[in-house]
Amino acid sequence: MPRGHRRRFALVGAGARAEMFVRALTADHAETAELVALADTNRSRMDAHNRWLKAAGHEPVPTYAAGDLAAMLRRTEVDELIVTSVDSTHAGHIVTALEAGCDVITEKPMTVDAGSARRILDAQRRTGRRVQVAFNYRFNPVHEAVRTLLAGGEIGEIGSVHFEWLLDVRHGADYFRRWHRAKANSGGLLVHKSGHHFDLVNWWLGAAPTEAYASGRLFFYGENGKRHGYARDYERVHGSPAADGDPFALRLADNPRLRELYLDAEAEDGYHRDQNVFAPGVTIEDDLAVLVRYDTGATMTYHLTAYAPWEGYRLMVNGSKGRLELEVVESDHVSPVAAGELKGAAVHGTEAAPERGGVTLTVRPFWAPPRAVELPAHDRAGHGGADSRMTAVLIGGQTDPMHRSATARDGALALLTGLAANRSLQTAERVPVSGLLDLTS
Numbered sequence: 078m079p080r081g082h083r084r085r086f087a088l089v090g091a092g093a094r095a096e097m098f099v100r101a102l103t104a105d106h107a108e109t110a111e112l113v114a115l116a117d118t119n120r121s122r123m124d125a126h127n128r129w130l131k132a133a134g135h136e137p138v139p140t141y142a143a144g145d146l147a148a149m150l151r152r153t154e155v156d157e158l159i160v161t162s163v164d165s166t167h168a169g170h171i172v173t174a175l176e177a178g179c180d181v182i183t184e185k186p187m188t189v190d191a192g193s194a195r196r197i198l199d200a201q202r203r204t205g206r207r208v209q210v211a212f213n214y215r216f217n218p219v220h221e222a223v224r225t226l227l228a229g230g231e232i233g234e235i236g237s238v239h240f241e242w243l244l245d246v247r248h249g250a251d252y253f254r255r256w257h258r259a260k261a262n263s264g265g266l267l268v269h270k271s272g273h274h275f276d277l278v279n280w281w282l283g284a285a286p287t288e289a290y291a292s293g294r295l296f297f298y299g300e301n302g303k304r305h306g307y308a309r310d311y312e313r314v315h316g317s318p319a320a321d322g323d324p325f326a327l328r329l330a331d332n333p334r335l336r337e338l339y340l341d342a343e344a345e346d347g348y349h350r351d352q353n354v355f356a357p358g359v360t361i362e363d364d365l366a367v368l369v370r371y372d373t374g375a376t377m378t379y380h381l382t383a384y385a386p387w388e389g390y391r392l393m394v395n396g397s398k399g400r401l402e403l404e405v406v407e408s409d410h411v412s413p414v415a416a417g418e419l420k421g422a423a424v425h426g427t428e429a430a431p432e433r434g435g436v437t438l439t440v441r442p443f444w445a446p447p448r449a450v451e452l453p454a455h456d457r458a459g460h461g462g463a464d465s466r467m468t469a470v471l472i473g474g475q476t477d478p479m480h481r482s483a484t485a486r487d488g489a490l491a492l493l494t495g496l497a498a499n500r501s502l503q504t505a506e507r508v509p510v511s512g513l514l515d516l517t518s
Contacts, residue, residue, distance in 0.1 A: 090162030091117035101468035121342035150177040168193030187488030189264035191514040210488035215481040216463035232396030238377040249383035253298040253354040265361040268495040276491035284371035290507040291498035293365035297384035302355025314351040324416035399442035408432035
């Protein structure tokens, strides 16, 4: 196909999260996009992706050290860079790409601090290029239904929101066995994970946060495992007899793709993907309560629990004409046979997962019976079917009448809620977001 018919993409950060984008570029949207290069700090991980590309009938692509990103963008004539690296490295890669004349799609969070967010916004303004943030939860059909109802005035003017998110002891635990466990890398769960949720509320309400107050702690993971009776004496799972039978242990050797991406790549950088979730060194929280005020006058009470017995979330929105209630059960429990697998993994690949889920969305108007909103069948794949819908817009060029694509400003607004809440954890005071990053300039 002649040069110019397909948009040329490169990707930096060749961990597991890159797989969704690689598949979108080389299979789902190969008619309009092409993957021309990979960059990472670890060559073994890039080699793994190239082996998988070859096995799928695709030619391997050139690979570069992450430190050579600028040269890669120039040599391979990249139109757009996809950033899926460690969160704290996002800003550097984004600014490098913008200054090289490329557009950017970045995984959430856009970055982990206000200073680097300002660098991104300034670089975008200076270069005239575009940054989009991969907030895939906007593309979930259920969340689109909530947006449509609220924007259509179904419950009138919005006064308040209550939002509870539960990560179970399989998914939640995973943040405590990998690089996310260090707040310097991830910004903590209020930035890395809750950024999804804060962006959803901004989008649903058409509002921007103005201040936040938070209280939270590390209650369950880390060295708390001793108090709760779950701790075992090992640093990482692989090669540790003490991890045998531990439901919190992730066994890289039993998962071929994780083995190639991480276990077989350890010799290059010493990174262990299977750390003990109860080992010392955790600097993020696992139980967090946040109170947020928005520029519309609405407020939100939010709670994140990262050690729940089931996974899902509850949303309640109170308005001048009634109330909207959403409950999503992604997994009603964690089965023993699947406890050591990653969220969404098939149980040994041979049987259906024993966990069950479901969704209910209810509108409760004043002076009338509640009304159940009809929804599509609950999709258990890729964030409720959102991943493929998102890449169809961000990579496939599909039209987006609901304006689900998140801009750099959207990324900054979601980040600011988390950063203000993190600051409040330190000061025990409410924190105005304008003091962290001024978005009016």
